[in-house]
Amino acid sequence: MKKLIAIFTFIFLVFFANAQDVKMADIMKENGKIYVVIAVMLTILGGLVLYLIRLDRKISKLERNK
Amino acid sequence: MRKSWWKILGVLLLVYTFIAGLLIEVPRNPQLEETIRNLFFHVCMWFGMMILFIVSFVRAIMYLRTNKHIHDIASRQYAGVGILFGVLGYLTGAIWMSYTWIDSNKSIFNSFDTIAREPKLIGAAIALLVYAAYLVLRDSIQDIDKRARISAVYNIFAFAMLFPSIWIIPRLLDSLHPGGSEGNPALDPGSASANMRLVFYPAIAGWTLIGVWIATLKIRMKIIHEQKLSQ
Numbered sequence: 001m002k003k004l005i006a007i008f009t010f011i012f013l014v015f016f017a018n019a020q021d022v023k024m025a026d027i028m029k030e031n032g033k034i035y036v037v038i039a040v041m042l043t044i045l046g047g048l049v050l051y052l053i054r055l056d057r058k059i060s061k062l063e064r065n066k
Numbered sequence: 067m068r069k070s071w072w073k074i075l076g077v078l079l080l081v082y083t084f085i086a087g088l089l090i091e092v093p094r095n096p097q098l099e100e101t102i103r104n105l106f107f108h109v110c111m112w113f114g115m116m117i118l119f120i121v122s123f124v125r126a127i128m129y130l131r132t133n134k135h136i137h138d139i140a141s142r143q144y145a146g147v148g149i150l151f152g153v154l155g156y157l158t159g160a161i162w163m164s165y166t167w168i169d170s171n172k173s174i175f176n177s178f179d180t181i182a183r184e185p186k187l188i189g190a191a192i193a194l195l196v197y198a199a200y201l202v203l204r205d206s207i208q209d210i211d212k213r214a215r216i217s218a219v220y221n222i223f224a225f226a227m228l229f230p231s232i233w234i235i236p237r238l239l240d241s242l243h244p245g246g247s248e249g250n251p252a253l254d255p256g257s258a259s260a261n262m263r264l265v266f267y268p269a270i271a272g273w274t275l276i277g278v279w280i281a282t283l284k285i286r287m288k289i290i291h292e293q294k295l296s297q
Contacts (some may be wrong), residue, residue, distance in 0.1 A: 022094040034088055041084045049077050059069060059286045
């Protein structure tokens with residue numbers, strides 16, 4: 001019985017260790033640098049959306065003027 | 067700005083996608099690692115493309131039924147934005163693949179011969195080329211009514227080509243690309259974690275709405291342009 005538990009614990013540990021071994025950007029999340037990436041991406045998105053809004057307004061103006 | 071609620075919704079969904087897409091817990095997959103988050107960007111390009119092509123197809127049929135010029139313009143512009151999304155999907159796929167599919171024993175250049183045989187890539191390339199031919203065909207006809215009718219009919223054939231080239235053949239063959247003969251991991255509730263689906267579906271809606279927004283801007287621009295010409 002003890003042997004069986006030991007084997008199961010071993011298998012569980014190996015499995016658990018493997019799951020933790022996958023290299024993810026954990027450090028980036030820990031020190032919060034991931035927020036810098038999000039800030040950059042949101043800035044780009046914001047710029048593109050502003051561009052679209054201005055384009056939309058200009059086209060609306062042209063439609064009214066005709 | 068016209069009818070702006072869905073534009074705001076699209077932008078908000080994208081903001082949500084960018085924030086939640088980078089912050090949520092994703093499954094720890096030894097091959098994909100953090101690149102699994104590309105699901106919210108790369109895959110959504112293809113979904114956006116399919117939806118825009120469907121809209122283009124519907125507008126083509128509406129043109130043939132009603133002969134109204136507006137449907138013809140809309141059909142052309144939706145197809146154009148759809149192609150843009152498809153090309154972006156291809157480019158992002160190329161970046162993603164060069165970090166996850168590359169045979170680590172070979173150089174990137176030498177791994178290319180296996181990657182170039184991927185049924186998904188070939189199918190998507192055929193679909194995009196068929197739609198590129200639609201633009202070429204359309205813009206090469208001078209007469210407005212003839213152009214509208216011929217390109218609407220071709221659009222229906224191009225849409226029919228999507229079925230074998232991206233929905234059937236790549237699904238039957240084995241591939242490095244997910245969504246082959248083993249089923250679609252992004253849509254199968256058993257494979258994608260609940261967390262990821264929480265971002266994935268809003269991301270599809272957000273990207274598609276932005277695509278529709280761009281298409282409507284181009285349609286309105288085209289209408290103004292044609293009115294100027296007819297004056």
